[in-house]
Amino acid sequence: MNARREIERELLAWTREPGWHADEDRFQRLALALFAHQFEHCEPYRRFCQGRGYTPDRLDSWREIPAVPTGAFKQMELVSFPRERTRHTFRTSGTSTSQRGALHLDTLLPYEASLLASFRRFVLPDLVKGDRARLLVLAPSASELPDSSLSHMFAVVIRELGTPESSFYLERERLDADRLLADLEAAAAGAAPVAVCGTAFAFVHLMDEMSRRGVSFALPESARAMETGGFKGRSRRVTNSELYDQIEARLGIPAARVVNQYGMTELGSQFYDSVLRHPDEPRRKLAPPWTRVRIVDPETGKTTSGDGSIRLFDLANTGSVLALHTADLGRVASDGFHVIGREPGAEARGCSIAVDEFLAGSPA
Amino acid sequence: MSADTLRGRLAALREAGAVLRRRPAVETIAVLARVIDSWSNPDSPWRRALNAQFPVATGFSEAAVREGAQVGFGAWSGAALHQLVKRELGGAERLDSAASRMAVPPETTAVVLAGQVPMPTLLSILLPLALRSPVLARQGSRDPVTAALVARSVSETDPEIGACLDVVSFPSSDTAQLDALLEADCVVATGSDETTATLAARVRPPRRVLRHGHRLSVAALGPEATGGGELERAAAGLALDISLWDQLGCLSPIAVYVADPDDEAVDRVARALAEALASSEARLPRGCIDPVASAAIAHERAEAEMRAAAGRDVTVHASTGSAWTVVREDVSTPLPAPLHRFVRVQPVADEHALLEALRPLGSHLAGVAIQGFGTGTPGLIRALAEAGASRVCAPGKLQAPPLSWRREGRGVLTPLVRFADLETPLR
Numbered sequence: 001m002n003a004r005r006e007i008e009r010e011l012l013a014w015t016r017e018p019g020w021h022a023d024e025d026r027f028q029r030l031a032l033a034l035f036a037h038q039f040e041h042c043e044p045y046r047r048f049c050q051g052r053g054y055t056p057d058r059l060d061s062w063r064e065i066p067a068v069p070t071g072a073f074k075q076m077e078l079v080s081f082p083r084e085r086t087r088h089t090f091r092t093s094g095t096s097t098s099q100r101g102a103l104h105l106d107t108l109l110p111y112e113a114s115l116l117a118s119f120r121r122f123v124l125p126d127l128v129k130g131d132r133a134r135l136l137v138l139a140p141s142a143s144e145l146p147d148s149s150l151s152h153m154f155a156v157v158i159r160e161l162g163t164p165e166s167s168f169y170l171e172r173e174r175l176d177a178d179r180l181l182a183d184l185e186a187a188a189a190g191a192a193p194v195a196v197c198g199t200a201f202a203f204v205h206l207m208d209e210m211s212r213r214g215v216s217f218a219l220p221e222s223a224r225a226m227e228t229g230g231f232k233g234r235s236r237r238v239t240n241s242e243l244y245d246q247i248e249a250r251l252g253i254p255a256a257r258v259v260n261q262y263g264m265t266e267l268g269s270q271f272y273d274s275v276l277r278h279p280d281e282p283r284r285k286l287a288p289p290w291t292r293v294r295i296v297d298p299e300t301g302k303t304t305s306g307d308g309s310i311r312l313f314d315l316a317n318t319g320s321v322l323a324l325h326t327a328d329l330g331r332v333a334s335d336g337f338h339v340i341g342r343e344p345g346a347e348a349r350g351c352s353i354a355v356d357e358f359l360a361g362s363p364a
Numbered sequence: 365m366s367a368d369t370l371r372g373r374l375a376a377l378r379e380a381g382a383v384l385r386r387r388p389a390v391e392t393i394a395v396l397a398r399v400i401d402s403w404s405n406p407d408s409p410w411r412r413a414l415n416a417q418f419p420v421a422t423g424f425s426e427a428a429v430r431e432g433a434q435v436g437f438g439a440w441s442g443a444a445l446h447q448l449v450k451r452e453l454g455g456a457e458r459l460d461s462a463a464s465r466m467a468v469p470p471e472t473t474a475v476v477l478a479g480q481v482p483m484p485t486l487l488s489i490l491l492p493l494a495l496r497s498p499v500l501a502r503q504g505s506r507d508p509v510t511a512a513l514v515a516r517s518v519s520e521t522d523p524e525i526g527a528c529l530d531v532v533s534f535p536s537s538d539t540a541q542l543d544a545l546l547e548a549d550c551v552v553a554t555g556s557d558e559t560t561a562t563l564a565a566r567v568r569p570p571r572r573v574l575r576h577g578h579r580l581s582v583a584a585l586g587p588e589a590t591g592g593g594e595l596e597r598a599a600a601g602l603a604l605d606i607s608l609w610d611q612l613g614c615l616s617p618i619a620v621y622v623a624d625p626d627d628e629a630v631d632r633v634a635r636a637l638a639e640a641l642a643s644s645e646a647r648l649p650r651g652c653i654d655p656v657a658s659a660a661i662a663h664e665r666a667e668a669e670m671r672a673a674a675g676r677d678v679t680v681h682a683s684t685g686s687a688w689t690v691v692r693e694d695v696s697t698p699l700p701a702p703l704h705r706f707v708r709v710q711p712v713a714d715e716h717a718l719l720e721a722l723r724p725l726g727s728h729l730a731g732v733a734i735q736g737f738g739t740g741t742p743g744l745i746r747a748l749a750e751a752g753a754s755r756v757c758a759p760g761k762l763q764a765p766p767l768s769w770r771r772e773g774r775g776v777l778t779p780l781v782r783f784a785d786l787e788t789p790l791r
Binding site: 043044045046047048051052067068069070071072075076297298299300301306307308309325327328329 | 655656658659660661662663664666667669670671672673674675685686
């Protein structure tokens with residue numbers, strides 16, 4: 001365990017560095033050390049790696065670290081520490097009929113350090129040190145959903161970077177529209193930097209409600225929005241551009257100041273749109289330096305410049321596995337990447353279907 | 365094309381239908397029977413055109429399209445259409461006004477196509493036409509070939525009936541054109557449950573909607589088909605069912621259940637199926653797939669490997685690329701189906717457990733291929749029908765449904781018509 005604690009110590013120091021540098025040597029060293037630790041302590045992962053012919057002594061690069069499919073978190077416990085030391089468990093969202101993935105953690109330090117550094121850099125890049133922002137969060141609070149990593153993330157951000165007026169506005173799956181609209185009005189007149197954050201679907205609800213009431217606000221020029229998550233399992237879907245247009249029309253936050261976050265429960269770090277950090281450059285996802293993203297050809301597993309599967313390597317995943325193979329498609333974009341999803345309303349490939357799709361939609 | 369143009373084409377079809385209905389119904393059915401005979405002939409111009417154009421447009425391999433069309437269309441005939449009309453309507457004369465029990469078709473029918481298997485497309489178009497209901501078909505983006513070929517085949521066989529069929533194409537996001545299309549008197553919607561529900565919600569009464577949503581098929585092998593020559597034959601048949609249309613049709617099995625108390629049976633079936641799919645790949649190569657599908661396969665394979673690594677009784681048999689995959693599972697519960705020749709072999713203790721395993725599939729179940737249940741076969745067939753299957757057949761036959769197959773467990777023609785009983789004498 002000492003090796004892991006040493007890795008965590010270096011990671012925490014890295015997250016505190018003011019300038020971000022990819023620092024390939026440092027990542028390589030830490031990733032291989034963390035892989036060796038996880039190989040030793042996580043038995044299913046060790047057997048998975050051995051099945052593919054990979055062991056720590058045979059690896060030359062972090063790129064070769066076998067990546068675990070994210071779905072595996074639904075089927076087994078992937079922990080690299082004694083299970084009884086679990087302090088916190090985050091679970092993926094799911095319906096009553098589907099299994100939920102679980103990320104068990106014995107420490108929240110790497111997770112919280114990583115999320116804070118990234119949030120500050122990509123969502124609040126203009127926040128002067130010591131200042132705080134008013135965060136209006138369209139998500140359930142961490143006390144309501146203690147196993148939601150997203151709610152926990154927002155709770156940490158509010159705790160560390162939010163003003164006292166910052167709040168959650170989703171309770172028992174309902175948007176507290178009256179309170180939210182009153183607070184938006186107050187925020188529009190206030191002096192503190194404003195960030196409206198939440199799930200994409202909650203934003204859609206807010207837009208619908210504002211449209212129904214015929215209200216709109218002109219939030220300060222410096223306001224920004226952060227949205228995350230898709231529309232899986234939802235009866236209604238809108239494209240990002242449609243949503244951003246509505247956010248601009250209803251909240252006065254231009255699309256160029258709406259940041260999409262790409263993250264997942266199984267991962268300690270998150271990836272954000274570049275728009276606030278590099279407003280004059282094309283939108284793309286940027287990664288913190290203690291992570292790496294590989295876009296691989298799903299047929300060969302080799303790096304591709306075209307569309308491919310997204311593999312993520314995250315040093316903040318100290319307690320589980322650091323290499324994840326996601327079910328998402330992506331494409332490299334200069335120093336970042338794009339996440340490619342199927343367009344809403346796209347036709348099904350055939351009349352047969354993925355069984356979990358309709359199970360999720362069937363009555364329990 | 366604008367929505368108004370589309371409305372104009374629908375109006376033209378309405379007029380053409382009025383002209384057609386002056387002819388006896390039996391004539392129309394005879395013409396369409398000839399069209400079906402032509403499609404069932406591998407040397408007809410339509411089949412040759414399909415063989416040439418379909419692989420290019422859809423990415424399926426040429427050999428697989430040839431074989432799939434032969435297996436599918438080869439099972440059909442014009443005589444089967446006549447029999448269908450007799451069975452479901454009591455004869456073509458029921459479509460004419462002189463009949464004592466009239467079958468009244470919709471004045472016009474819009475057919476929204478979504479799949480990429482040619483046979484359902486042909487049938488979706490010809491069935492309303494057989495009732496003399498003109499068809500405005502919107503072809504799906506994944507098959508820009510079949511509907512146009514069907515239109516040509518009808519038009520060249522009988523121009524007057526050909527005038528009752530129009531094929532259009534527009535993006536699904538064009539709601540103005542979609543709403544114009546949905547002004548037809550009856551709408552036949554195919555596609556995902558979500559798509560057909562969205563379409564149905566846009567159709568205004570008193571127009572009727574017939575939804576053909578998600579369906580899937582499975583196979584089950586009993587103790588008499590899990591070894592030796594019987595297993596070889598069953599595996600070869602299942603490999604064909606899986607390979608044709610690259611498993612994208614609703615009649616390709618996504619799972620093979622093994623009901624055999626022998627502990628080794630599931631592994632034997634998985635190995636045999638893997639060998640059969642490898643052979644099939646050599647003869648009927650899988651077509652191109654997009655990165656989304658390829659990624660889904662890679663992901664499911666990796667998840668299965670992880671289950672195996674965790675000590676579960678799971679084995680992955682797979683081609684080097686993503687061409688085919690067989691996963692020997694240790695549970696009978698439904699699991700994701702990434703399609704494109706990806707099949708799971710799952711254990712069930714017996715026929716009762718098989719039915720329990722199929723229960724979650726419910727109304728989505730289409731076909732079940734079974735073999736090796738011996739004297740228990742008749743009882744199993746009945747139980748499968750009660751469980752929701754609309755077709756039970758042998759391995760290797762799933763992709764050759766008869767023209768008269770009641771796909772939804774309902775009639776083939778009857779959902780399209782309204783019956784009126786005429787009590788005589790009338791003055």
